Amino acid sequence: GEEVAQTPKHLVRGEGQKAKLYCAPIKGHSYVFWYQQVLKNEFKFLISFQNENVFDETGMPKERFSAKCLPNSPCSLEIQATKLEDSAVYFCASSLWPKGAFFGQGTRLTVV
């Protein structure tokens, strides 16, 4: 497709529950990025992939966050045992350099 597709648009989880977010990058784009945008609008880089390989995971909280990009499947970001502080909008972006990154519409995660 010609746009980055993120599902679901909204996700509500009780504290301690698991959350799983999905991202289908633009066809042909080899890089995928995940960002977290918290209520203060600040963006935090989480992780990037080059195809199915982790490229940069310096932003990932080690204990509860994990991510995958498998061939022929949407990429996923999973949060085990969600906490209130995980409430944010999670953006996925894909890129084919040097055209720049194109963002999905985000998944709003609310932890209650």
Added chain:
Amino acid sequence: AQTVTQSQPEMSVQEAETVTLSCTYDTSESDYYLFWYKQPPSRQMILVIRQEAYKQQNATENRFSVNFQKAAKSFSLKISDSQLGDAAMYFCARSNMNRDDKIIFGKGTRLHILP
């Protein structure tokens, strides 16, 4: 730390007027990309304009143009003939060149358009 700084949390401009949003950044790289992204209330991130650091000519996209001062590490966005649809958060951002590196964002400037 390689940071991007937007010193104006909020700005307002009268419809049809011109407004400039400021951005400075810090990097040790000589070549890199700079971006302005627009985020309306829908939360969609829209790429407004992109500048390659090795290009001296300032990028322009219709009513949007930048003033890129490499030595000063400054990258301001000028919006001419402001329209109500320009109201949004604007994020200045930077990434390294030659590989698909992560984008580093500023904290954003909220732009209000006054009718």
